[in-house]
Amino acid sequence: MQRSFDPTDVGQVCPIAEVRLIAEENRTGRADPIARWLPFAMMGAVATVDLMAGPEFGYLPLLALGPAFATLHYGARHTVLIGLIAFTLCVVLAAYDNVLGHRQDNLTLASIIGVTSASVLAGRRRQERERELATVRTVAEVAQRVLLRPVPRSAGPLRIAVNYTSAAAEARIGGDLYEVVITPFGVRILIGDVQGKGLEAVETAAGVLGAFREAAYDEADLPSVVKRLEKSLSRMLAGERFVTAALAHFGDAHVRLVNCGHPPPLIIGRSGDVRVAEPEDPSPPLGMTDLTDAPPRPYVLPFSPGDQMLLYTDGVIEARNGAGQFYPLIDRAVLLTAAGAEEALSDLQADLIRHTGGPIADDAAMLLVRHR
Numbered sequence: 001m002q003r004s005f006d007p008t009d010v011g012q013v014c015p016i017a018e019v020r021l022i023a024e025e026n027r028t029g030r031a032d033p034i035a036r037w038l039p040f041a042m043m044g045a046v047a048t049v050d051l052m053a054g055p056e057f058g059y060l061p062l063l064a065l066g067p068a069f070a071t072l073h074y075g076a077r078h079t080v081l082i083g084l085i086a087f088t089l090c091v092v093l094a095a096y097d098n099v100l101g102h103r104q105d106n107l108t109l110a111s112i113i114g115v116t117s118a119s120v121l122a123g124r125r126r127q128e129r130e131r132e133l134a135t136v137r138t139v140a141e142v143a144q145r146v147l148l149r150p151v152p153r154s155a156g157p158l159r160i161a162v163n164y165t166s167a168a169a170e171a172r173i174g175g176d177l178y179e180v181v182i183t184p185f186g187v188r189i190l191i192g193d194v195q196g197k198g199l200e201a202v203e204t205a206a207g208v209l210g211a212f213r214e215a216a217y218d219e220a221d222l223p224s225v226v227k228r229l230e231k232s233l234s235r236m237l238a239g240e241r242f243v244t245a246a247l248a249h250f251g252d253a254h255v256r257l258v259n260c261g262h263p264p265p266l267i268i269g270r271s272g273d274v275r276v277a278e279p280e281d282p283s284p285p286l287g288m289t290d291l292t293d294a295p296p297r298p299y300v301l302p303f304s305p306g307d308q309m310l311l312y313t314d315g316v317i318e319a320r321n322g323a324g325q326f327y328p329l330i331d332r333a334v335l336l337t338a339a340g341a342e343e344a345l346s347d348l349q350a351d352l353i354r355h356t357g358g359p360i361a362d363d364a365a366m367l368l369v370r371h372r
Contacts (some may be wrong), residue, residue: 002201002220008361017163020132029097029185032073032120034071034324035072035073036073036074037067038072038073038080039065039066039068039069039070039074039082039215040066040070040111042062042065042066043066043082043085043086043089046059046060046062046063046065046068047063047089048094049195050093050097051093051096051328053117054097054274055097055098055099059105060090060093060094060097060105061107061108061350062100062109063086063089063090063108063110063112063354064111064112064115064116065108066082066083066086066110067079067082067083067112067115067116067119068087068119068147070082070083070123071119071120071121071123071126071352073123073129074123075123075124076120076123076124077115079119079120079123081118082116083112083113083115085110086112086116087109087113087116088107090105090108090110090112092224094108095150096227112209113356119204137276145201145279147177147205147206147236148164148177148178148210149179149181150209151178151179151236151324152180152182153341154180155180155187156187157188157305157371157372158250158370158372159258159341159367159369159370159372160180160341160367160368160369160370160372161340161341161342161345161367161368162178162345162365162366162367162368163345163346163348163349163365163366163367163368164176164363164364164365165344165349165352165353165360165363165364165365166316166363173193174203174245175193175195175196175197175201175202175363176192176193176194176205176313176363176365177190177191177192177193177194177205177208177209177365178311178365178367179209179212179213179216180220180367181212181213181216181217183217184217185249186251187221187249187250188216188222188225188247188248188249188250189247189248189250189311189367189369190208190209190216190245190246190247190248191245191246191262191285191311191312191313191365191367192205192208192243192244192245192260192262192286192313193243193244193245193247193262193313193314193315194241194243195241195242195243195244195285196209196241203236203241204233204236204237204241205243206245207232207233208229208232208233208245208286209234210232211229211232211233212225212229212340213229214228214289215228215229216228216282219299220257220309221249222247222249222258222296222297222298223258223296224256225258226260226283226286226295226296227248227295228246228257228285229245230274230286230287231304233286233287234287237287241285242261242284242285242286242288242316243260243262243264243286243287244261244262244263244285244286244287245259245260245261245285245286246258246260246263246264246265246311247259247260247370248261248265248309248311249298250303250369251302251303253302253304254300254301254302254303255267255293255300255301255302255303255309256298256299256300257277257299257300257301258279258281258297258298258299259282259283260282260283260284260285260286260296261283261284261285261286261288261312262313263312263313263316263317264276264277264278264279264287265277265309265310265311265312265327266309266310266312266330266333267301267307267308267309267310268307268308268309268310268333268334268336269302269306269307270304271316272328272334274333274334275301277299277301277309278295279297279299281294281299282295282300283296283297303371304371305371305372306371308336308368308369308370308371309368309369310333310336310366310367310368310369311367311368311369312329312364312366312367313363313364313365313366314362315360315361315362315363315364315365316352316364316365316366317329318330318361318362319352319355319356319361319362319364320356320361321355321356321357322357326329327352327355327356332348332351332352333348335346335347335348335351336368341368341370345368346367348366349364349366
């Protein structure tokens, strides 16, 4: 099940309450009405056909489909109950057809008992698996929500919104990260993506976010912030692991950017024109800056009242539809027209899901900044 949340709201809930809330959602879910009624529909159809066709066609063995389909939705007790209904229905129909006690009827009753027993065992295994999966998903989602703490909805003339969509995978915790910090120097934003998945990626993301929250307050410029991040990462990254990141510093009528191997942000002008904030001198990802002697160079772009900036992770632009086509974010950025920043991002997320026609393959984070 694919899930999305508004990280501007989750920080109001304590982690324990968050665990209980998500566990309840994952445990209950939405009941499938087809699976619920399918066993009864099958037994009713078999009984109807048998009454109409007569005993010579031998439809009674198909009553075993009732308990067989029951395991798709019901637990052990309800599966046994449905098996008893099938058994009773078989006895009644056999008596009506004058075949009760015949060898074929006895085999039919035995098959219903056997299928019911097998369905009970299969149902128990399914429920155990669902409980394990719900627990793993709960831990993954809580870890993600605690890591990605709420961002401020506004900072001076800026309006900020975040949208995060988790990939549809079992406990596949992503390494997408973002943060907004209001500092004495101005509003600073980080968005990034850790190479890889799982708890190791989350641990790295937590380290990057912790280092950024400190450096953003202490350092006067973005290159110094990147230097602090790199120093922190050098103590935790091993091998060829890296983190792509884009950092932004917002001034009165401009934005200063440093891009470390991350997809470039988009600037949507007041008139609706879309510009790619591509750096002239891109820097390597964090964890690989030692490959070059040149320090990261910031670049400055105008950011006037009425403009918007969309920062995102590669899960957005790498989302594919059934034909294998990537999501055309530049063309769809014009959808960010809703009055509220959160609603605008929700509209874009809905369009992304329509493009893929289902769950996305990778986590996708989007952060929208509006200049009032």
